[in-house]
Amino acid sequence: MRENVMSDTIVPGRWARFRDSYLLYSFKRDLIAQISLVIFALLIFAAVFAPWLAPANPYDLAQIDILASELPPFWIDGADPAYLMGTDAQGRDLLSTILYGARVSLIIGFGAVLMQAVIGVSFGLMAGYLGGRVDAFLMRLADIQLSFSTLMVAIIVGALVKAIFGGATFSEYAVPLLVLIIGLAEWPQYARTVRASVLAERSKEYVDAARVMGLKSRRIMFRHILPNTLSPIFVISTVQVANAIISEAALSFLGLGMPETHPSLGSLIKSGFDYIQSGSWWITLIPGAVLVILVLVINLLGDWLRDVLNPRLYKG
Amino acid sequence: MIFRKTLLATLIGATAVGAALLPVTASAENTLRMAYDADPVSLDIHEQLSGGILQLSHMTFDPLVRWTKDLDFEPRLATSWEQVDDTTMRMTLREGVTFHSGNKFTAEDVVFTVERLKESPDFKAIFAPVESVTAIDDTTIEFTTTKPYPLLLNLATYIFPLDSEFYSGTDEDGDPKDEIVKNGNSYASRHLSGTGPFEVTNRQQGVRIDFERNDDYWDQSSPGNVDNIVLTPIGENATRVAALLSGDVDFIAPVPPNDLDRIRNDEDVQLVTMSGTRIILFHMDQNRVEAFKDPRVRKAFAYAINQEGIADRLMKGFATPAAQLSPAGYTGHNDELSPRYDVEKAKELMAEAGYEDGFSITMMAPNNRYVNDAKIAQAVAAMLARINVTVDLKTLPKAQYWGEFDERAADMMMIGWHSDTEDSANFYQYLTECPDAETGAGQYNASNYCNPEIDALVAEANVEVDLEKRAEMLQAVEQALYDDAAFVPLHWQDLAWASAENVNIEPILNVMNFPYLGDLVIEE
Numbered sequence: 001m002r003e004n005v006m007s008d009t010i011v012p013g014r015w016a017r018f019r020d021s022y023l024l025y026s027f028k029r030d031l032i033a034q035i036s037l038v039i040f041a042l043l044i045f046a047a048v049f050a051p052w053l054a055p056a057n058p059y060d061l062a063q064i065d066i067l068a069s070e071l072p073p074f075w076i077d078g079a080d081p082a083y084l085m086g087t088d089a090q091g092r093d094l095l096s097t098i099l100y101g102a103r104v105s106l107i108i109g110f111g112a113v114l115m116q117a118v119i120g121v122s123f124g125l126m127a128g129y130l131g132g133r134v135d136a137f138l139m140r141l142a143d144i145q146l147s148f149s150t151l152m153v154a155i156i157v158g159a160l161v162k163a164i165f166g167g168a169t170f171s172e173y174a175v176p177l178l179v180l181i182i183g184l185a186e187w188p189q190y191a192r193t194v195r196a197s198v199l200a201e202r203s204k205e206y207v208d209a210a211r212v213m214g215l216k217s218r219r220i221m222f223r224h225i226l227p228n229t230l231s232p233i234f235v236i237s238t239v240q241v242a243n244a245i246i247s248e249a250a251l252s253f254l255g256l257g258m259p260e261t262h263p264s265l266g267s268l269i270k271s272g273f274d275y276i277q278s279g280s281w282w283i284t285l286i287p288g289a290v291l292v293i294l295v296l297v298i299n300l301l302g303d304w305l306r307d308v309l310n311p312r313l314y315k316g
Numbered sequence: 317m318i319f320r321k322t323l324l325a326t327l328i329g330a331t332a333v334g335a336a337l338l339p340v341t342a343s344a345e346n347t348l349r350m351a352y353d354a355d356p357v358s359l360d361i362h363e364q365l366s367g368g369i370l371q372l373s374h375m376t377f378d379p380l381v382r383w384t385k386d387l388d389f390e391p392r393l394a395t396s397w398e399q400v401d402d403t404t405m406r407m408t409l410r411e412g413v414t415f416h417s418g419n420k421f422t423a424e425d426v427v428f429t430v431e432r433l434k435e436s437p438d439f440k441a442i443f444a445p446v447e448s449v450t451a452i453d454d455t456t457i458e459f460t461t462t463k464p465y466p467l468l469l470n471l472a473t474y475i476f477p478l479d480s481e482f483y484s485g486t487d488e489d490g491d492p493k494d495e496i497v498k499n500g501n502s503y504a505s506r507h508l509s510g511t512g513p514f515e516v517t518n519r520q521q522g523v524r525i526d527f528e529r530n531d532d533y534w535d536q537s538s539p540g541n542v543d544n545i546v547l548t549p550i551g552e553n554a555t556r557v558a559a560l561l562s563g564d565v566d567f568i569a570p571v572p573p574n575d576l577d578r579i580r581n582d583e584d585v586q587l588v589t590m591s592g593t594r595i596i597l598f599h600m601d602q603n604r605v606e607a608f609k610d611p612r613v614r615k616a617f618a619y620a621i622n623q624e625g626i627a628d629r630l631m632k633g634f635a636t637p638a639a640q641l642s643p644a645g646y647t648g649h650n651d652e653l654s655p656r657y658d659v660e661k662a663k664e665l666m667a668e669a670g671y672e673d674g675f676s677i678t679m680m681a682p683n684n685r686y687v688n689d690a691k692i693a694q695a696v697a698a699m700l701a702r703i704n705v706t707v708d709l710k711t712l713p714k715a716q717y718w719g720e721f722d723e724r725a726a727d728m729m730m731i732g733w734h735s736d737t738e739d740s741a742n743f744y745q746y747l748t749e750c751p752d753a754e755t756g757a758g759q760y761n762a763s764n765y766c767n768p769e770i771d772a773l774v775a776e777a778n779v780e781v782d783l784e785k786r787a788e789m790l791q792a793v794e795q796a797l798y799d800d801a802a803f804v805p806l807h808w809q810d811l812a813w814a815s816a817e818n819v820n821i822e823p824i825l826n827v828m829n830f831p832y833l834g835d836l837v838i839e840e
Contacts, residue, residue: 090694278575280574
């Protein structure tokens with residue numbers, strides 16, 4: 001609100017505003033947030049540049065050698081230096097598979113959340129601002145959607161697609177399909193939160209003012225109300241990215257997500273499940289640890305963001 | 317002090333009572349909780365010719381004769397047999413045997429059963445040599461074969477007499493009770509009445525089957541002391557082993573190769589292993605893929621697949637790499653054939669056939685039928701990628717897999733086969749002969765491979781009485797199939813079972829993988 005008060009002075013640049021912001025101020029004082037951000041950035045970097053960083057392409061079946069299966073990671077006797085983190089039961093390089101798998105997890109996580117946000121925010125704004133029948137209809141729709149668990153929706157849609165278009169098509173479009181499935185299954189989270197914020201904002205003077213000026217509903221919703229409901233949206237987004245990654249891993253673990261020839265973290269964990277107690281624990285535990293770390297840092301960052309954006313906490 | 321003493325006394329008393337009670341309850345009811353990788357797909361034992369169905373048959377029915385551990389014949393419902401002439405055999409049946417329904421077992425039931433077997437799409441091929449079976453009187457039957465047939469007794473191990481009265485008439489929908497519907501819903505697939513040691517009391521497909529000992533079982537000399545059996549399918553290998561080690565179940569099969577050492581090292585459980593005779597192979601469907609009609613392409617596939625790698629790594633040496641159908645010890649086993657793994661050669665052959673850039677195929681395999689079946693299929697898919705063949709692999713539970721197999725729903729399909737007659741000819745009859753729905757030949761030949769010359773040689777061998785000549789012929793068949801690469805053999809899978817220490821499984825197991833659970837003894 002500072003800019004508004006001092007409107008007659010020179011408006012500071014974006015960078016300067018960011019430098020002076022409470023966001024950065026609190027970040028500099030929060031060690032956990034800093035560590036989380038570093039790890040998260042590293043994981044993103046590794047995932048984005050996986051094709052260049054990975055020693056092998058785990059999705060190219062011709063590079064897999066069954067004779068190199070179940071090799072342990074480098075610190076255990078019997079390891080092959082060519083496979084730093086060991087190999088899985090089919091002879092895939094685990095390090096490469098984890099890098100590619102993390103890439104898939106992040107694409108699905110962000111993609112699904114983007115989709116949830118677009119649907120959820122539009123529905124939430126409409127329900128909250130227009131009210132009445134629109135509100136009742138959209139919220140009942142959300143209720144119905146919430147009464148199905150994400151996994152169930154995913155299982156049904158996945159099975160239908162496989163049955164109608166065949167396994168080959170499913171494998172080819174597995175990533176966009178999973179984005180679609182997880183995105184469709186969880187939009188009510190956004191819609192509910194946004195609606196609640198909109199209900200609080202709707203009766204404020206600035207909305208009345210906009211309405212009196214004769215602005216159209218759409219403009220009021222997106223240009224006036226939406227910016228004021230962004231903080232909770234950011235917070236939910238972090239939680240939802242983590243949720244979407246977990247959903248993808250769970251689906252792949254159940255054999256309904258990424259196909260066996262394109263393993264993600266979840267399918268890797270599953271493929272090692274048979275071996276976890278018979279010696280080759282690394283096939284499950286290493287990707288499992290990566291998944292836990294990925295989800296944990298996103299959640300920690302989300303926690304920090306919630307504290308920062310919570311007006312009751314920082315304005316006091 | 318007094319209080320303490322009383323407490324102590326109560327404790328001791330309670331323990332003593334508890335200790336005294338335990339053996340009493342144990343000897344009253346012996347329940348065997350067992351876990352297989354899958355439960356039988358149907359209660360109709362003529363619907364499908366498969367290991368799971370035959371295991372069910374041995375629990376709820378009795379064969380006329382059965383194999384002993386040393387592969388001799390043991391009389392069961394037939395007490396004696398004699399060869400009347402070259403093509404006729406007479407059998408005397410056991411008296412005083414009743415079915416679960418209470419009906420009396422007679423020669424008519426055997427006639428009914430054999431006639432039904434000759435109608436069954438899966439069994440008719442092995443029963444083709446039997447021309448007719450007639451009831452001479454209540455306890456005597458006579459088999460007539462079309463030609464002199466040396467393996468009639470082997471066949472009799474597959475005749476599990478059905479309750480002809482129970483399976484006659486029509487059910488509430490008006491369908492005949494003895495109708496055989498493959499992968500369907502017939503009366504026989506839901507109801508069962510046999511003479512065997514156990515009755516089915518409850519069945520939830522894919523969840524559990526409960527068996528109860530047949531109180532009127534004829535074989536009073538059997539040492540078996542199991543009163544109830546609960547069969548739970550556990551598809552996940554690690555979960556099945558964990559269930560045994562934690563004491564949730566008493567008997568599991570199969571034991572995954574990577575857990576053999578763990579079970580061997582555990583003092584509370586025992587492990588039984590046998591080298592197996594079940595061949596695991598991939599068919600290449602010539603009707604679906606034009607390229608498979610070219611022997612060079614089929615050979616390229618055979619060269620591209622590393623049998624030894626699979627047997628060594630995925631099966632942990634718990635399988636014998638194969639280049640033919642007949643395992644060592646069988647008449648048809650040809651010592652000169654060995655696995656041919658050579659990727660360069662495979663590429664050359666593909667180029668020669670004009671498929672240098674490869675092509676795409678679909679592949680299906682079960683994921684709870686054979687040891688590590690899904691993993692093997694994945695490995696094979698990866699190996700084929702090296703000769704530029706793209707594989708769309710689908711693995712599914714056997715309850716669905718066999719339906720797909722019967723429809724030949726994929727270009728490459730996995731199957732495992734154990735010779736029903738313990739003889740090489742059975743392999744060719746089912747897996748490589750020209751498919752013919754009329755005779756049942758080639759019923760499981762998903763290659764749709766057809767070579768009348770080889771079939772003629774097999775037919776000739778089947779009536780050859782000179783065993784040396786017959787062996788030569790069968791070995792020539794193996795050689796011809798190898799040269800033609802009619803299919804891709806992988807390995808003969810070894811067998812492994814494990815049980816709690818007090819469940820004495822060793823005497824009831826055999827290389828056919830038909831545990832004779834009626835004779836199982838649980839020690840106290």
